[in-house]
Amino acid sequence: MQLHHLLTGSYTNTTLFLLAFDSVSRTLSLDSTVPGYGLHQFVTSNAAKDRIYATAMSEPPHLFSWSVDENFNFKHLDTVNITSSACYISDNGQYAFSAGGPTAHVHALEPDGGIGRLIEEIDLLPSEEIGRVDKTRNAVLYGAHAFDVNVNNKAFIPDLGINSIYMYDVAANGSARLVSINLSPTDGDGPRNSYSSKDGRLLYVITEHTQWLDVYEVGDTQLKHVQRGSAIPDNVRGKFTFRGNTVQPSRDGRYLFTSSRSWNSPGTNGYVAAFALNETGYLAEEEALTFYEAPVSLGSAGGLRVAPWTDETNCDPNGLTDYKYLSDTSEGWIFILGWTPSNTSLGLVASYRYTDNTTPYEATWLD
Known part of the structure; x- marks a missing residue:
């Protein structure tokens, strides 16, 4: 199959956008739009790719879900x-996990895949403070961002505000029990996004404020920091202001990719870094293999997700191994990058620019 689809949200538009990437012609185009219900900056899909879950930066705070069939017909569920x-x-197929600012939530999933009843609301600040603190989109700038659960039912919530990673045990009924709060290695790191190794032994975290890729060993009740690599080139560190965004694995699990956007630094662009992993999942070297400099700053985005499919149209065994999207809010671009491990290169494959001041934030691959 040469045509692949991804669904994007927007930081400035309530509509969802279905894009089509043609891996033969190397073009990215708008396929259709889907009515939305907020500024859906983050969208994701379940493992089967037939359910969509989204958050929104618009008010009041909501979560959203849709079903989607093989013909890309979308139906709003709740x-x-x-x-x-x-x-x-x-989500883990049974529960949905979300976090933002001072709170996190666990919801049961309905039989139709929609978001159901609230299992637990988690206060990330003293309960008496929740009523008076900011709970709008601005709160994520100094609070929690993500809520992810690994294969061993250990959950992690990176929190910029306390410069730490909350660690939980998730029970069979979806309830989450706090087991530790793990301080980031240096002051002001601001851990933002995490990804667990397949076996759950390691946790990879990117820091928003200092652009480090950190590797932690996951114990029964605590995290142990063991490695750190720079997600931006050394020659720009300390000269410009950046914000780390995402850490994602390659399909074969041999590499990690990070994204960072420049922040209020005119003329400075964002970066994607590629790191090699050894057979046990640790960084083979703490230095990145290569950096891709984006053509723009990436604005407040820098979202990145690796495509889950094999490119059957690529017959060169030493050619592209992974595609990934990279999002930009400064000028409204979605870029498709290609990763070639044989020469450790990241390069631009295709791009699409949104119109009418629409700025994409995050997306999910559907096929």
Whole structure:
């Protein structure tokens, strides 16, 4: 199959956008639009790719879900109230996990895949403070961003505000029990996004404020920091202001990719870094293999997700191994990058620029 689709939200538009990437012609185009219900900056899909979950930066705070069939017909399933605007949402097939600012939530999933009843609301600040703190989209700038659960039912919530990673045990009924709060290695790191190794032994975290890729060993009750690599080139560190965004694995699990956007630094662009992993999942070297400099700053985005499919149209065994999207809010671009491990290169394959001041934030690959 040469045509692949991804669904994007927007930081400035309530509509969802279905894009089509043609891996033969190397073009990215708008396929259709889907009515939305908020500024859906983050969208994701379940493992089967037939359910869509989204957060929104618009008010009041809500979570949303849709079904989608093989012909890309979308049906809105539900809109669920939450206490504070969530940044990211994830699911494990039974429960949906979301976090943003001062709170996090666990919801049961309905038989149709929609977001159901609230299992637990988690206060990330003393409960008496929740009523008076900011719970809008701005709160994610100094609070929680993500809520992810690994294969061993350990959950992690990176929190910029306390410069730490909350660690939980998730029970069979979806309830989450706090087991530790793990301080980031240096002051002001601001851990933002995490990804767990397949076996759950390691946790990879990117820091928003200092652009480090950190590797932690996951114990029964605590995290142990063991490695750190720079997600931006050394020659720009300290000269410009950046914000780390995402850490994602390659399809074969041999590499990690990070994204960082420049922040209020005119003329400075964002970066994607590629790191090699050894057979046990640790960084083979703490230095990145290569950096891709984006053509723009990436604005407040820098979202990045690796495509889950094999490119059957690529017959060169030493050619592209992974495609990934990279999002930009400064000028409204979605870029498709290609990763070629044989020569450790990241390069631009295709791009699409949104119109009418629409700025894409995050997306999910559907096929």
